[in-house]
Amino acid sequence: MDHAPTTLIGDALNRVDGPAKVTGTAMYAGDYKIEGGISEGYIVEAPVGPGRITKLDVSAAENADGVIAVLTYRNAPAQKPYGTPEDEGRFTQSHAVLENDQVRHFGEPVALVVAETLEQARYAASLIEIEIEPGEGVYNPLEHRDQEEQPESVDGLSEVDTYEGDFDAEFAGSDFTVEASYFTGAQHSAAMEPHVTVAQWDGEKLTIHMAIQIIASAVSAFANTLGIDEENIRIISPFTGGGFGSKLGVHNEAILAALAAKHCGCAVRVAQTRRNVFANGPHRSRHLQELKLGAGKDGKLKAIRHYSLASMARNYPFAEAPASPTRASYSANAIHTIHRVVKADIPKVDSMRAPGEAIGTLTFETAIDELAEKCGIDPVEFRLINEPQADPTSGDDFASRRLVECIRTGAEKFGWSGRVKPGSRREGRKLIGHGMAVAIRPNTLSPASAEVSLTADGRLTARLDMTDIGTGSYTILTQIAAETLSIPADRITMELGDSSFPTTAGSGGSFGAASSGSALFDACNSLKSALGERLAQAGVTANAFTIKGEKIVAGDREIALADILDQDGLQAEGSVDPDNHGNGKAEYSYGVQFAEVEVDADTGELRVRRMVGVFDAGRILNRKTARSQLMGGMIFGIGGALLEESLVDDRYGSFMNRDFAEYHIAVNRDVPDLDVNMLDGYSKGSNPLGSKGIGELGICGAGPAIANAVYEATGVRVRKFPIHLEDVLDQLPAL
């Protein structure tokens, strides 16, 4: 071999953008520099909401050092009404801010101070005098159950409610039942990079540098908010510092930056502070979930009813679907799933990593654990008994389902030896518990397109508006191109995150890699065909060829690329259309999670000791980045079970723990030993690559495995999350 083997899909290729990121040359939105400088905007938040602004005195701020302008509803450039057009989705409709004297919720911007420096803007913001006449607010859905309603749609599912079978009869006829209410707290994605946007106008042209997950819908959002043509908007976002759903759409700082840049006639950056993010970024709603399960003596599930109640931010149509996993996990005679919301005067509620499954498996899989125990059946065995042959709700065949293999592999790797009497496993001062749960997450494909260009110097450039939110988009796309065209990875330039590039679905819903990857795969195959034709024209017939340096090697022939390419190289386009894939089959990624926890027998402190996850995500595109994604998901699961909660003061409808000291994300010490395993596979029919979504799968089932382990350690079934030490304190052994 006189050259390195071609990089293949699945290889553990190091991140191609890694050196740029660790040396600080990767250009994140907030890092962007413009000749002539960028003015800084600082958000002034409403102290309460809903309400009406009765006093807004900005004179002192306007006269403060360095202040260029103070934007309020009185002088902000015109916008389309918030939430219009109503028939558009939440990502593309108007996200107007500073619209009028009405305040929707606490923390909503009531002014933006623009100054030469951030410090000047921040200080001037403190000089603004605001008075708000408070209105009647709805904050906590549990206090307004009379207002619960069926949402028009729920996230990720075609039906809001499903009623398969006669639940009442099956539940009544069950030998063992579980009936319980669960509460999960509000959460924030809390990405490391707060939301940030730099806006600059050139006549009618608006250029935006922003942290965003999906570029195309953001373009529409700016157009619909500002009433301008999409052609006049360019969004550039080559790197985004974490999203977890919180950057799927545009948020207040983005619109404020565009308004301020227009008003001031200069480039303006608005970076949300960490505290801003908790009110001006989206969050996962608090949920009440009620579960009723029934099984026969043989452990076969007869009846499942999963009801969920959440907050929906008023005029922002998003409802999470925690009963999503319930529809597809197990076979049962009757499965009823119901989603309800109460419209509330709170900051935006939106997708947070694994919307539905993260908190849906948390409750459903702990209820299943409880039912298995009542049946006297090991929880691993219980799940095997109830394995369905077809999708339990739709009746569709599964595209691919290797859950049983995941469970068996996981049990062996973990050393699952069956349940012990709760509280009976002890090491010194620590009570030890084991638990397991199943992971499931719908797998989807979205429309996407890509273009590639090969030049005579043997370099391939690919362009698509796909984003990289830390997941490894640059790397897996490089691998797809490298394998398809047999070209070394280091000869490939992947250009992402620009609205002038072909449109993709961006990063979200675990569909990013499959969608943009399939489009690129198609583009590369087109280029390969075109290259083959050029070779044939040059008298070379070859079934396979590789690109090596500035030459094409086909069998024993070597042809200079310059001899067969046009002066500007050879270009091709590609796309993927979801309608051509799936074949009406039920598409999910699967997994299993096993957890060992320790509970301090004296103080009740809860810590995870080790976890084993085994996942079926079809074909793995990069073993290293996939492992990182799954591991990150499992860590999210630790957070959901034990740590993360955005605390609401229901008197004001405001979040109170708005920084990283108080909003607890797992730190290294909370994450001792995670064993991440992936089944080798290929999900035929799912998409041209045979992959399945992986970005959210790792969270699913992680939380309930921990909760079930806490039960085994302490004998306490905690039905509110995150679980805290005081939830088990009274049941601990006497000292």
Added chain:
Amino acid sequence: MKPFEYDRLENSHDLSAVANGRYLGGGTNLIDLMKHQIETPDVLVDVTRAGMDTIEQRDGAVLVGSQVSNTDLAAHPLIRKHYSVLSTALLSGATQQLRNKATTGGNFLQRTRCQYFYDTKRACNKRQPGSGCDAMNGLNRFHAILGESENCIAVHPSDMAVAMAALDAVVLTRKPDGSERRIPAADLHRLPGDRPDLDHVLEQGELIVGVELPEKPPKLQAYRKVRDRSSYAFAVVSAAVALDVEDGQMRNVRIGLGGVAHKPWRASKAEAALEGKAPDTALFMQAMREEMADATGHGHNDFKITLAPRVVVSMLKQLTGLGEN
């Protein structure tokens, strides 16, 4: 952040020029609070280059300069050998990066983490006297169960100060007029009463120059911090326990509690109940129940009344060989 003047103190022995300034040490808390305009000093007086940065032994006692970093203090051989409770407490606080910057004097003077103190849009008597206390009927899981007042239920967040209180450390101060004070660490902070805006007894311009750790501290020492997250989290409840066991009897029993009061709380009732007695689990629990006799919960923090005794009893058992690690 409100614009301010910045001065640097060159010599900690001459404070005569310091009038209305706030002293700046590592700034890990004060600068944050200034950004939020919870603290709005007109003048900052940087004391990080004014000496006060040594640890030395004098007449058996150990003198710690107020500008010694938390990292250096925790790692010092004398501290690790004779005052391990202090070393452990320091290492359980914050993060390595913060400990590198945070100073001994500054650690005492960090302010409460009450979320209503931090949120300038909510009522807080500590931040804005007379505005009310939104924590009282609000989110108060982290709040005080001992010594609180109707005006304030905030807790002091320091780990170090709890260990200092248990060690009977003495805080050494100097005033602008040149006079000096020796304040027992346990008396440095106040209970809120009707002036929750005052965290401590220091006067304007009074500088902590150091801390004196008395000679012959109790031999058995431990610090335990109960927290939700295993690092970078403030204590739900913490305890510093130090004692000797001589001829089967407990002597010099010192118990400091963190996360339960507006100040590091010396459990003096429990200490008295244990002094001179033989170690015994039931006695430990009885002593701590006595200490908690006046404790009040405010809803979310009720469990601390159960938790605090369990923490101390667990530690006493371990230190006296009655319990497990």
